[in-house]
Amino acid sequence: MKDFFYAIQDLFVNVLFAPFDALRSLELTNWWSANFMSWLFIVIGMVAFVYWMLQLKKYNDNGEEDKSISSHSYL
Numbered sequence: 001m002k003d004f005f006y007a008i009q010d011l012f013v014n015v016l017f018a019p020f021d022a023l024r025s026l027e028l029t030n031w032w033s034a035n036f037m038s039w040l041f042i043v044i045g046m047v048a049f050v051y052w053m054l055q056l057k058k059y060n061d062n063g064e065e066d067k068s069i070s071s072h073s074y075l
Helices: 002-016 018-026 036-062
Strands: none
Touching: 002 018
8 A cells, every 4th residue: 555655756756747847957957948837827828818898898889788787676
């Protein structure tokens, strides 16, 4: 059973986190390249935000949304 947990440790430390270790060592020479993953996630977030805003504008221009003032019948 002990070997099973050591195998999981070995998988994560030596295989799955190896690219991030390489990025960490790259940070000493080039900061922009080392933060590539962060830049990638920022760009994906910006594209998703623009897409979402365009979809909201499309529905707003079609007039499909109910924009009545009272949101509940008891108001």
